[in-house]
Amino acid sequence: MKTFGIAILGCGTVGSGVAKILLDMPSALSDRSARPIELRKIVDLSPTKSSEKYNIPLDLYCGGGKDLTPEEASRFISEVISDETIDLVVETIGGTGDYLLSVILDALKAKKHVVTANKAMLAERGSVIFETAKENGVTLGYEASVCGAIPIIKAIRESFTGDQVQEISGIMNGTSNYILSKMELEGIDFKPALKMAQKAGYAEADPTLDISGGDAAHKLAILIRLAFGKEIEYKDLMKEGIQNIDKEDIEIANEMGCSIKLIGFAKKIDGSIFASVKPMMVRHGNLLSQVNGATNCVELINRYSGRHYFIGAGAGSLETASSIVADIVFTARYGVVVESSSGPQQLELVDADHFEFPYNITFSTEDRPGVTGLVTTAIGGQKINIDTVSHNRRNKKDAVFSVVTMPCTMHQIRDAIGSIKRGSPGLLTEEPKAIPILQ
């Protein structure tokens, strides 16, 4: 069978890993693809670094291994796209800019399969990319875009085809999980934990995208499109990061038999879907609570096969590259994949005001008798059932206590807090914190 030719655009951390694996085991890859597979071209601005890291021959680089100007790189990319010996283009440049989008679309229109790890691009501008791939009868491979090495895309697309995904919960950002784990296991606060993550190479100098929930939201949006057939406008997805979680929240969670994790969550109920990225208290009976460090975990609850966990490395050069190579082999072997696992859906996106979770609400109040009664009465007044009330007095003058509710909406909780403030001005010494609980 005809050789399947590959080009890599952008040879940084992930792209160079792809080159290394393709060069490491060509015969196994060809065997698994049932056809010869060959890395033919690499376009990269500064070939020296990636070439040295993994011993990639300089003659694979367009321009022979010399540094390229952006104009030269752009010209080489156009050459790759019109090269008839290239069947599949690996996009590991990154970013969400117009130029990169046009590169991806041009490659698809030139009937090249495209494999990418670019979660931001797929989450924010994915519709036109998926459509263009479909129109041109080529595959868009994106296993590497969600949780690095975890094969969650193929699990949903190829392994749960005899089933229906009903709920997704996942630890989808390794940086945040590393920080939360450090805070919990070493009893430290957010800022020193973030510094440790930066020192260990798990967090960027500017960690905003990771700790604000944005990166996890990119992955969640991609999973929602695949599992539920729903195009989520990324900007509409509720995102809350871990910046406001402190040591005390984690201690309270532990006392309740929970750990705090940044959870990407989506659940389909009849014609609507709830989705959010938020810190949640995860019960210790749920394995998500046991996943520590930079590791990622995706939990699926399916209609027929029940609960599944997929756990593995969420990032890393060779880890992410292995997922890209798997997409290459799959495409070389089977041709065009069937994208939607359940067809496009008309689902309404609902928010936390219209979706029920159990919550842990932590109150700091004046320390005087009768407070518990006032607070729980206000909660009951909003028709919220209470599961437990625990007093966690600490080294300060206020009373601190937690109320675990039965499932309710944020709307109800806001109303309860409002009624406490109106009925007993000054009673609450801090704004109460409501964190949803994952069973």
Add this chain to the structure above:
Amino acid sequence: MKTFGIAILGCGTVGSGVAKILLDMPSALSDRSARPIELRKIVDLSPTKSSEKYNIPLDLYCGGGKDLTPEEASRFISEVISDETIDLVVETIGGTGDYLLSVILDALKAKKHVVTANKAMLAERGSVIFETAKENGVTLGYEASVCGAIPIIKAIRESFTGDQVQEISGIMNGTSNYILSKMELEGIDFKPALKMAQKAGYAEADPTLDISGGDAAHKLAILIRLAFGKEIEYKDLMKEGIQNIDKEDIEIANEMGCSIKLIGFAKKIDGSIFASVKPMMVRHGNLLSQVNGATNCVELINRYSGRHYFIGAGAGSLETASSIVADIVFTARYGVVVESSSGPQQLELVDADHFEFPYNITFSTEDRPGVTGLVTTAIGGQKINIDTVSHNRRNKKDAVFSVVTMPCTMHQIRDAIGSIKRGSPGLLTEEPKAIPILQ
């Protein structure tokens, strides 16, 4: 595209689940397969039960829904195999007999794809089945044969194609894990825990295959063939069940920061492979130790992407059926799969005498000074390095203590014990128990 016709042979627990899913969501399945999928025939000795359980129309059953004699069933099976409207046969009869083997082979020779959950048949007589499928250009689907709903077969075959599996460890038998979890969490002994498993429906009246490690060994043999390309003679696979694990072993394990799990383990090192099913002490840092109840878990360690865990239901009607339906959709969509992920391998199977684990060895000895010195000197004499020595005195007259070794072979351990017995006859009041430790 032409309708993809399906027949189910054997409509018991799993087969009826397959029928239910096929009838529940025909349009989603056809959408995912990119062609119409249709359940056309069912052959079953007693249609009434399965028909009632899931509301399966009686006219799908060969014979119109009446009970069949074995001769009638056999005639209908032959008709199915020669029926040109049937593209794929689901074998959910079970067993390893000659007649069933001939049915599977005849179906493959008649160019029908075959999907099966029959781990015993594949582990014990699989070679001829895989060969016949290959010779006839049809697919043998067996996702459901290993750990029920966990999509571990497709993970290895389709998702880790850009990688190399180096090590497999798994909780592959739900019954044994249910029993061990009960023993650990409720502090009870093996026999009452087995009774609870039987009462809860997790263990058969004759639980031998489950608790002896035989069922887990079937699954391990299938995974070894797929991941390492090595045909294991099932009878040569080292198997040890959980019958001899008592409450005290579990307490000692807990004291060492471990849980005891029945682990199917395989590791490839250069030209050899070590494989066993054995109770192991799993360190609490390893998520395998946190998987309780009838849940299954497979851990893979891969060359590029590192450590992965797949956790889910290991059995159940719809759970296992969902894996069978996924194989049906995959085959309808992509045609013939590429079976071997790494090609046939010339690997020598080595045993625990030639493979090193750290071990926990528990000694019961006369309770007198100097014993620790005698025992540890004998262990050191066999060039085994000692990690820790812990004394766990209990309510009996003997001294009980545990020695955790650095990695060594069972051969070395046997020699050390032999030298204690020769040097100090009567010192050991019970035969020492050596349990390997999984990090």
